[in-house]
């Protein structure tokens with residue numbers, strides 16, 4: 001390789017980090033003096049104009065590049081796209097909010113360049129020289145719990161699998177991309193568990209800094225996504241995670257149906273037929289909005305037009321599913337007179353698979 005060829009791409013996932021962009025680029029410029037690097041901001045169309053802030057810098061400094069994703073959200077998926085968008089032989093991932101210690105990057109690069117057998121250099125808060133900084137006890141406890149859970153899928157003896165700060169060989173990561181779940185925040189854990197062979201890694205300590213500008217995006221949905229990602233890694237091949245969520249929400253919908261029926265039939269005194277029609281509509285609406293917010297959160301329908309079309313499509317799909325449910329259950333019950341419960345269950349399973357398959361294609365497809 002020529003002495004002055006590109007050594008490193010620093011991938012920076014961002015969402016609403018406008019104020020941090022120039023601060024981070026200046027910090028990278030200082031930390032990586034004398035190295036050939038580029039920064040790739042992967043921004044999910046932040047309303048605060050983060051992408052434009054990065055483009056402004058890119059116009060005067062071609063080392064600063066921008067991928068602006070429109071209509072999509074997700075830290076892991078953004079990071080993956082950034083890692084695949086460089087000619088550099090090494091890629092680092094660093095948060096855009098200055099909480100990670102960019103002065104560790106040269107050490108990470110030296111480690112990878114100095115040992116051809118090494119795949120990943122990981123910034124760790126739990127080895128010599130590392131720390132969680134000003135975290136309160138609650139955050140420390142939650143992080144420790146998440147780390148303990150990760151041991152269920154991780155074979156390697158990693159002190160900080162939840163770290164979002166690391167450097168990896170580009171060709172290695174490109175080979176792993178087809179096997180990544182790309183859900184949520186935990187891109188390093190995803191990479192370490194998706195690789196067919198165990199990756200050789202080294203951990204370097206750093207102290208997690210306190211955020212000065214902007215705010216964290218780690219919320220309850222992100223915590224839920226972590227559990228979804230764990231499930232996906234463990235059983236996703238057997239029963240797809242979306243089907244599990246869809247069915248779980250369907251079960252809740254059955255509860256909603258009973259509640260609405262009780263209200264209209266028993267409490268308000270409408271006929272059983274009217275009560276059932278209302279309850280069915282309420283339950284389908286409930287299921288539609290919950291699936292839109294959770295099961296298909298990455299392809300969420302927005303705005304009244306999309307929502308109305310989606311809701312109508314969902315009701316049509318589910319109505320056909322209900323007919324299939326009744327048909328299958330009645331048929332099996334005819335064949336096996338005594339066994340009413342398995343017949344009912346078979347009807348429910350057939351309807352669930354039907355509803356899932358068709359709505360994933362025609363409502364959120």
Ligand code: GDD
Nearest residue numbers: 013014015044073074075078095096097162164216217218
């Ligand atoms: N493109 C994109 N899309 N970027 C995102 C998204 C998204 O949906 N959500 C968050 N980011 C960016 C943020 O703008 C920031 O640059 C970085 O990802 C980290 O997000 P924070 O919201 O600051 O996360 P955190 O500080 O609470 O968590 C970090 O530290 C954890 C350590 O426990 C992350 O690095 C975690 O991955 C890490 O585990």
Ligand code: MN
Nearest residue numbers: 095097099216
């Ligand atoms: Mn942060």
